Amino acid sequence: MCLKANCLISPDIRAALACARKNEHLPLGREILATLLQNAQIAEEQMIPICQDTGLAVVFVEIGQEIHITGGSLEEAINEGVIKGYQEGYLRKSVVADPIRRQNTGDNSPAVIHYELVPGDRLKLTVAPKGFGSENMSALKMLKPAEGLEGIKDFVVTTVAQAGPNPCPPIVVGVGVGGTMEKSALLAKKALLRPVDEANSDPFWAEVENDLMAAINHLDIGPAGFGGLTTALGVNILTYPTHIAGLPVAVNIGCHVTRHAEEIL
């Protein structure tokens, strides 16, 4: 799964890049989009990583509550899978054991794992390797409820503007609104998993996504940051109920690959 996520671009992203290439008005921007599509093609044919930053492995686990896992720890099994995938797949080892002392763990473990208990008897694993060119450009803010929808839009657009060329545009923008501080951050990350060609199921938020997409693509950051119409391939919002006194908003930026692979066991 680590290999698949890193070497194969997802169909929605490929289609969005191809569409953007057709619509982009600046020659340099078109050239860059063509290069990104060619890059994805080479990666697929040779089964080599699309990007050298093969990321920190973020793993979402949905565990059906009827399952009983035997024969060892699930966490250890996931980390063993990550180690094996990154070793055998010739993927880059980009994890340091301590944030300050910074010794590389040498095997890209440990993964960042998010567990969710769901009804049923299945186990769903999603591996979303996250590169830090885009991760570093992410941000979170605790807005006042009075700042409302305008406050949210303003924060999202400002975050993307400040990121500029750094997160490898065209980007995917994951937005988490509501919950608590950590809940909004997790929602923003999870929002990146939704295909960019799939609309929000809530018409209200679908319209907000469209408005944000238009505002972001009006920034003229463009492919690789050299200007143009294509700054974002998608804006995905996830929401959760929140406190009467708060309005948390988190923005997680995904690069033009925004990798993920899922399997149901």
Add this chain to the structure above:
Amino acid sequence: MPDAKIINTPLTDEIIESLSAGDMVSLSGPLYTARDAAHQRLVEGLNQQLAPPFNFKGQVVYYAGPCPAKPGQVIGSVGPTTSGRMDSYSPRLIEQGLKAMIGKGLRSQAVMDAIIKHRGIYFAAIGGAAALMSQCVKEAEMIAYEDLGTGAIRRLTVERMPVVVAVDCRGREAYRRL
């Protein structure tokens, strides 16, 4: 890139002066990879007056940490990392004769000033186009700091590597500043 200017490294002042922000360039010749950890050591070495692992004069540094090479490959995927992390070190290397940097993203005013003062240049490689760029690398040799793994200094010989002039020697910039 069909309209790209074909340029060989190491770079002379004459070549650098002929390039303008926004130009597409196809680079061939030697480059040295270095990320922030390697830059920190290079600058510490200069502070202690130690001989650097390579002579900076006229050379090009590529901000990149490659994937391991698969059997039969010269190098794994090797795209640019965010240049801003090298901003605090770059002026020192430019003073020592380094001519060009390849990375992605915006640079600090101090780096822009050093580029203008010493007739340097900053190229942007296309972020994420790492599989394609691995195909441009014909030779890769470990030069220094092997313990840094992907962050070690490697000497790459590239052919027709596509880059864009992000900051030219007059300090003009191709990126949109917002």
